[in-house]
Amino acid sequence: MDFELTDIQKQIQQTFRDFTLRKVKPVAAKLDEEKIFPTKLFKEAGELGFFGMRYPESAGGSGLDITSYCLAVMELARGSLSLAVSCTMQSLMGTFFLFRFGDEEIRKKYFIEALKGKKIGAICMTEPNAGSDLFGIKSVAKITEDGFVLNGQKTWVTSAPVADFFTVLARTSPDEHQPVTQTGLSIFFVPANLEGVMIGKTIEKLGVCGSLTSEVSFSDVKLPKNYLLGEIGSGTKCLMEILAEIRIMTAALAIGVATAAFEDAVEYSKTREQFGKTIGTFQAIKMKLADMAVQLETAKHYVFYAAWLSEKNLPRQKESMIAKLYASECANSICDQATRVFASYGFAMEYPVQRYFRDARFTLIGGGTSEILKNNIGKELGL
Numbered sequence: 001m002d003f004e005l006t007d008i009q010k011q012i013q014q015t016f017r018d019f020t021l022r023k024v025k026p027v028a029a030k031l032d033e034e035k036i037f038p039t040k041l042f043k044e045a046g047e048l049g050f051f052g053m054r055y056p057e058s059a060g061g062s063g064l065d066i067t068s069y070c071l072a073v074m075e076l077a078r079g080s081l082s083l084a085v086s087c088t089m090q091s092l093m094g095t096f097f098l099f100r101f102g103d104e105e106i107r108k109k110y111f112i113e114a115l116k117g118k119k120i121g122a123i124c125m126t127e128p129n130a131g132s133d134l135f136g137i138k139s140v141a142k143i144t145e146d147g148f149v150l151n152g153q154k155t156w157v158t159s160a161p162v163a164d165f166f167t168v169l170a171r172t173s174p175d176e177h178q179p180v181t182q183t184g185l186s187i188f189f190v191p192a193n194l195e196g197v198m199i200g201k202t203i204e205k206l207g208v209c210g211s212l213t214s215e216v217s218f219s220d221v222k223l224p225k226n227y228l229l230g231e232i233g234s235g236t237k238c239l240m241e242i243l244a245e246i247r248i249m250t251a252a253l254a255i256g257v258a259t260a261a262f263e264d265a266v267e268y269s270k271t272r273e274q275f276g277k278t279i280g281t282f283q284a285i286k287m288k289l290a291d292m293a294v295q296l297e298t299a300k301h302y303v304f305y306a307a308w309l310s311e312k313n314l315p316r317q318k319e320s321m322i323a324k325l326y327a328s329e330c331a332n333s334i335c336d337q338a339t340r341v342f343a344s345y346g347f348a349m350e351y352p353v354q355r356y357f358r359d360a361r362f363t364l365i366g367g368g369t370s371e372i373l374k375n376n377i378g379k380e381l382g383l
């Protein structure tokens with residue numbers, strides 16, 4: 001067992017740490033307050049190679065390991081979870097199915113440009129009445145002579161207001177009134193400028209406010225045959241291919257935001273004085289910070305363990321769920337405790353700790369809620 005990072009991993013960590021310190025942290029509050037998509041930083045992340053890290057060199061990426069990717073994600077999330085969420089959606093869900101199944105046209109015109117951060121891709125799975133239960137989706141792609149006609153409504157689509165293209169999960173089962181089965185879902189590529197694609201109003205959110213989210217509807221959208229990604233009915237199977245990585249990535253996001261909250265709390269406890277002493281000298285605060293350190297370190301190590309399993313191509317479904325569940329719960333606890341260390345200043349919009357507290361809530365939802373993960377971990381245990 002080797003816990004030391006390789007030279008390349010250290011280099012990636014340093015590159016994204018520098019980027020975050022110099023460019024992201026100074027504008028993180030503004031992105032959150034003004035609810036603006038971080039266009040410039042997004043492109044710069046593309047120039048640093050963030051979007052291509054998980055794709056082979058032959059496809060235009062850099063073929064880096066998942067640990068390197070997690071290190072980069074943690075650094076971005078330490079500066080702004082909004083930016084990190086926008087970037088991670090693009091680097092995995094937004095582009096993965098184009099890489100796996102896109103033809104020459106899709107790859108050249110969209111995938112390669114997305115790796116550079118010049119085009120933005122979003123994933124449309126969730127619907128107003130189907131969140132955790134994706135088999136409940138109603139969007140349907142009807143097979144025609146020339147291809148497909150897509151109808152339906154999606155919601156909570158990250159980056160939809162600025163997206164150039166969508167990857168859409170829809171039913172292709174013959175009878176749209178029957179419940180969807182394992183083979184009833186398919187994945188489609190949908191450019192945002194096609195007739196019938198409509199972007200709804202941006203959703204006002206509690207956190208990650210600089211990552212824009214909205215509804216997207218599809219009304220009789222005509223798709224040529226090559227816009228089917230994978231085979232008819234292979235949607236569930238395709239999603240399973242990337243699910244573990246999505247969960248490890250979400251866990252890395254949680255570690256990033258928790259690190260920022262923890263570091264600010266430690267620093268504050270060394271400088272804030274009450275009763276003639278710095279508050280860090282009080283046992284109650286010291287214990288709190290020690291508990292936070294334990295949560296952060298154990299969660300981080302488990303995320304790297306899940307990443308290691310993934311890199312070795314070993315079974316990792318259960319471990320990726322444990323990593324996501326534990327890291328996101330720890331991150332929320334750490335951000336909560338950090339606001340208590342700051343007390344009234346943790347309640348003030350002037351300090352970033354309130355933003356970490358709000359942003360961390362996202363990590364409890366994306367990649368599967370804690371309840372769903374516990375259900376699935378139970379299943380892995382044979383229950």
Ligand SMILES: Cc1cc2nc3c(=O)[nH]c(=O)nc-3n(C[C@H](O)[C@H](O)[C@H](O)COP(=O)(O)OP(=O)(O)OC[C@H]3O[C@@H](n4cnc5c(N)ncnc54)[C@H](O)[C@@H]3O)c2cc1C
Pocket residue numbers: 089122123124125126130131132133155156157158159205208213362365366367368369370371372375
């Ligand atoms: C900021 C943000 C960005 C997002 N980005 C995207 C995106 O880009 N693309 C996309 O497709 N989706 C996106 N989502 C949607 C996200 O994937 C869903 O919100 C998530 O799957 C949960 O669905 P839901 O919110 O409808 O909750 P529901 O599924 O309605 O769940 C409600 C509650 O019931 C619990 N519950 C549900 N079923 C069970 C069960 N069987 N057993 C026990 N408890 C259960 C849940 O854990 C939860 O507590 C995003 C969400 C957020 C908040």
